[in-house]
Structures are given as C-alpha cells and as structure tokens.
Amino acid sequence: MADNILFLFGWLGELVFASWLLSSGAEHLAERWGGRFVGRTLLSIATTLPEIGIVVAAAKDGSYGTAIGSALGSNLLMMTLGLAIMLIIATTRLSKAPQKFIDVKEFKLDKIFLVITAVVGALLFIDGYTVLDGIVFAVLFSVYLLIAFSEMKKERQAPLEKDLHDTQVKSKKHFTRAMVLFVAGTAGIFVGAEPFVHALEGVSVDLGVSVVVLAVIVSPIAGEMPEKISMILLARKGASGASIAVANVLGSKILNNTLLLSVAIFAAMSYQGFTAKIQNTPLLENQMILVTVITIVALIPMFKNKLGLKSGIMLLVLYAVGIGMQFILPSL
Template sequence: MDIVQLLLALVLILVAAELFTNSLEHLGDRLGLSEGVTGSIFAAVGTALPETMVPLVAVFASSSLASPKVGEEVGVGAILGAPMMLSTLTLFLMSIFAAAQRGWRGTLLPERTGLRRDLSWFLAAFSLATLALFIPHQEAVIRSSIAVLLVLFYFFYLLLTIRASAALVADGHATEAEAALYLSRLGLPTMLLTIFLQLGLGLAGIIFGAELFVHGVEHLSAWLGVSALILSLLIVPVATELPEKINSILWIRRKKDTLAFGNITGALVFQGSLLPAIGVSLTPWTPSPPVLLGAVLTLIAGSYTLLLVWRGVQLRPIYFLLNGLLYATYFAVLS
C-alpha cells in the first residue's frame, strides 16, 4: 500500500508539474520574454516545484509524522539530492538523447552568456550552503545570515537574468509556446486569466502530491529498514526531477538547446540557493557522510560544466559522460 501511495503521489506531482510548466511557457510567450528567462526562470522554477514542496512539506509536517527526525531527513535529502541529480544525472541523460540524434561528438549550441551566468551563481550559492554544513547549529545568527544571503543570491540572479532578456529577444531568442494551453483544449480561451488558473491548479496538485509523497517515504523507509535520508537522497530527486529531464530531452531533440540547458541550470540556481536557505534555517544541516559526499560531487560536476563553458570549447554530448560517472559513483557508495 505504501508503494501504491508513492506511485500515486508521483503521478500527481508529474501531471501537476506539466500543467504548471505548460502555462509558464504560454506566460513567457505572452509577455515577450526570451528563451533564457523562460528556461532559466519560468520552466526551471515550475519543474523545480516538486523538489521544493517535498522538503517544505517534510520539514513543516515533521511534527505530525511518527518520527519528526524522518521529516528532517527527507527534507535534507530532497534539498541536497536535487542539485546533485541535476548537475550529474540530468545533464548526462540529456547528452545521451542528443548523441542519439547528433552523435557523441555532435555540437550543442546553447546561448552561452546565460549558461555561464547560471552556473556561476549556482556554484557561488551552493558553496556557501556547503560551508554552512560546518557551522554549529547553536550559532543561530551566523546560520540565519547565511540563509538570508542565499535568498538574496537568487533575487539578484533574477534581476540579472530578466535584465538580459530584451537583448536576447532582439537576437532571435524569443520564447515560442509550441503546445496549446491545456485548458484551451477544454474550450476555454487562451488568455492571462486561464493561464493563471492553470498555474494555480498545477501548484495545488504539486503541494498535495508532495504531502502524500513525504508520508509514503516515511512508511517505505520503515518497511525497508533503510534510512529516510538515504532514500531521499537517491529516490526523491530522481522521481521529482522527471519534469526537468523530460522537458530538457524534448527541447534538445527539437534543437532548442538554450531552453534545454536553461531548464537545468536555472533549476540549479533555484535549488542551490533558496532550498539550502530552508535547510540552513529549519533543519540540523550537518555534514553527515552521505550529505557531504553529495555536496562535494555536486560542486565538482558544476565546476567541470562551468569550465567547459568558460573556456569556450564547443560543447559536445561526450563531454557530459563525466557527469554521469559522478552520479554512478554516488549511487554506488550510498547503495
């Protein structure tokens, strides 16, 4: 029954995230924003909502769980597991589908200034969050200051990304919504009101699905005799990041490389700043071996990807085999 609950929760989360992402693309099209803004902010935030809601619900609902510690472990695992998965497995999977179409030495052509900005801000924020692991919990002022800085990181990142939008649109990187708004298929007109209505439906479904998922993980970890932290580091991100993987794979197959990469790197900034701010503020946030290993491998994967972009080398699918190897290492150690 616990597995059935987890599967139902995942289906609900994925369907709701699809509704949310679809409406965000139409919103970007309607507002005349660039692919960079739509990919790195709208699509990234929309598809990152499952990962965001799972730790939030886990932390705030921990008092209602049989063991409050389980809620904290699920929260920390989801927070740190998400950027780990994005920087390693998700980039690797995207490269596999790109290679199937273009070859392992085929060219990937994302807009580089946005990609460099995303990765730089992510590494700065996530490095600070990793440093916070070593700040004692009783140092409340220092930890609170770090949490505030992480939130400010994302705020300034948004400003820079939006400011660059006009120039990118002028260069031919405007957002175009290819799929019809789902509510319009029911006969409703495609207008701002229906776009926001679909946004609300998607958000409500994600929140409800996340709550079901947290309770399902609690029961499953007890049944399997596996730590909720390990389960959350390995299973929660893989499951909840399906929207990012699917969207990026579809975009890379359609040769929309800017949207494909922006969907991943924009989510990295979101999950490497705002989510750790929650962890630093509301969880023990300590450097246990699984947590520290995940943080270190995430920083390695992010730094390697930024180095490729910064040096100006032609991006090719074969270069992201290392990202996949880093995830395989993590999985082998934890399992």
C-alpha cells in the same frame, strides 16, 4: 512493507502527473518572453515548485534530512543524468535538428554563479543552517534574478510589428489554458508532497535504509519531472531549444542552492520556531561534499563552452558514480 511501497509509488505517480501539468502550463506562459530569461527564471522557478512542496512538507515534520537531501538529490540528478539525456537527444537523430555540439559560452554568469552558490551552501552547512543562512540564500537568489533581468533587457531587441501582433494573438489563445494547467499542477504538487514524504519515511524504516539516501535518489524522480519533460521537448527542437534547456538546468540548480535552501530554513523556522536550526550530520555533510564536487566536475566541460555527445556520456558515468556513493556514504 508492501502497503508502504504502494503508497509511495501512488503518490509518486500523482506528483509526476501534477508535474506534467505544471510543466505544460509554464511552457505556454513562457511564450511571451525570450529564451535564456525564460529558462533561467520562469521555467526554472516553475520546475522547482515540486521540490519546494516536498521541502516544505518535510520541514513541517522536522524531517530536515529529507528536506536537504531532496535539494541535494535534485542537483545530483539534473547536473549529471538530466544534462546527459538532453545532450544525447540534442546531438543525435532523436532531435529534429541534431547539433554536433551545444554552444554554452553565453552562460558564463550562470556557470560562475552555480559554482559560487554550491561552495557557499556547503561552507555554511558546516555548523548547520540558521535563519541568517536563510537570509544569505534569499539575497543570492535575488541578486541572480536581478542580473538575469538586466541581461535580458540589454539583449532583447524590439520585435517587428507583425511579430508582436502574432505573439499577442498566440498569447491570448493559450493564456487561459496555460493558467489552468499551471494552477492545477501547482495544487497537485502541494497536495501530494506531504503524503509522499510520509511514504518515503515509511519505506526507509521497512528497508532499514537512511531516509536521507532515499531522499537523494527517489525524491528527484518526482521533483524534477517538469524539468526532465521540458528538457526532452526542448532538446528535440534544435539549437535554440537546447539553449533554453541548458538555461533551465543551470537556473534551476542555482535556485536549488539559494531559493530552495532558504525555503527549507524559513519553513523550519515557521513550524519549529524562530531559533530552529537544520543540524549538520555526518551523512548530510558527506552528501553535501559529494554533490558539491559532482556539480563542479559536471561544469568543467561547460567552461570549454561546447557540450557534445562525449560530454553526455561523461555525465552519465558521473551520475552512476554519484548513485553508487549513496550506498557507501552511510557506512563512512
């Protein structure tokens, strides 16, 4: 048992380090584009790569519970604990420019799209996921990207000539370093993902705990590390940074409900055959319902268009409820 635990945390450490490299590279590459679009797309896709690596590795071995559990755990973690940490930092002296609240009214599209994708994902899972469901998720992901790109084009104003020159100089200075960090982080994620999954399964057998439960709790610690690092750094910068952090959270969770699920389905199909199906199980179904409900509840304060310290505390409580349920669901 001790060997499996050491193995698990060894590869967890590797994933954490690779995630940090990936996050650093992605943030520097994002300097060329502006806030919401970067948070929704480039940064969200970059910070979702760890989960993609874990999901692909799990699907390769037919560990569909780990694959789906990882995606669900990511949403549970970041829609509650992740947002809570960001709000606590942004609204207290932990920030360089503390805000009384964060205005999120500009994220109407993301809030609605996140509710839709969460509900659709739960409904489609009733009879298990097949290749047709994978296509539906891929289409939803494409639609979200197109809408985000369209909004960016409308909102983006042409920069002044001096600002454009400064941006180009800065981009040239950081581009090579950013690419090296990004590639190194990506490689590290895909190297560490498969042994991490094997270690997770080994610990679950030793402890007699469902691998789905461990995937929901443990995998997001590694998989969401780039997002957590990015959120902390951005939240300390003030209102503009906090806005990008919110865009990153919402965008990456939408990606989890679309891109990540489609990757899990297509990975299962590529390794197990075209007719491969991710079967619904009572435990996974309960997890899906729980995470969908928590996602919607966590979004309620956002529809009031203002997030403050009280919202952060509420989200912390919601995370504690979600984790507590992990020890109750297996017995249901």
